[in-house]
Amino acid sequence: xxxxxxxxxxxxxxxxxxxxxxxxxxxxxxxxxxxxxxxxxxxxxxxxxxxxxxxxxxxxxxxxxxxxxxxxxxxxxxxxxxxxxxxxxxxxxxxxxxxxxxxxxxxxxxxxxxxxxxxxxxxxxxxxxxxxxxxxxxxxxxxxxxxxxxxxxxxxxxxxxxxxxxxxxxxxx
Numbered sequence: 001x002x003x004x005x006x007x008x009x010x011x012x013x014x015x016x017x018x019x020x021x022x023x024x025x026x027x028x029x030x031x032x033x034x035x036x037x038x039x040x041x042x043x044x045x046x047x048x049x050x051x052x053x054x055x056x057x058x059x060x061x062x063x064x065x066x067x068x069x070x071x072x073x074x075x076x077x078x079x080x081x082x083x084x085x086x087x088x089x090x091x092x093x094x095x096x097x098x099x100x101x102x103x104x105x106x107x108x109x110x111x112x113x114x115x116x117x118x119x120x121x122x123x124x125x126x127x128x129x130x131x132x133x134x135x136x137x138x139x140x141x142x143x144x145x146x147x148x149x150x151x152x153x154x155x156x157x158x159x160x161x162x163x164x165x166x167x168x169x170x171x172x173x
Contacts, residue, residue, distance in 0.1 A: 002040055002048065009034045011050060024065030029055050032067030039086035043095045043112065051084040051099065058087050058099060071114040076104050079116035088136040093158065098143065100133040107133055107145060120160030125150050128162035
């Protein structure tokens with residue numbers, strides 16, 4: 001079990017009984033250092049991808065917590081990131097990598113070799129638009145994107161085309 005320990009700028013690993021195994025990451029912006037990490041996902045080989053939010057990048061570590069590589073720089077062009085809050089490695093689709101590019105109000109898709117493929121979403125509250133996407137999961141043939149500021153979850157097909165949405169602001173059922 002991997003836990004992103006956001007405000008201690010590290011990742012911790014535990015076994016299924018809750019026994020501590022290892023930790024990695026320290027505060028900073030150098031290779032292997034983290035600054036407010038918030039999202040985590042593993043690829044088919046067991047490599048660990050971390051959404052290093054305040055460094056505006058995704059870092060890759062091996063299963064022992066050893067730094068391998070990174071991608072993304074601060075910006076809004078294709079392949080650039082601003083405060084990514086989630087990373088999802090799609091093990092069912094060649095380990096494609098989806099990133100909730102939170103402050104750019106979009107989701108970006110990268111290949112397993114971290115090459116930019118595509119993106120979907122623009123700032124707004126309409127269908128397919130986003131306002132601070134915070135998490136991504138896959139269920140079947142669909143991606144679900146949780147949005148913080150629009151208080152909803154949007155459903156997209158694997159090409160990033162809008163399908164439906166649910167949720168709204170409030171506490172009623």
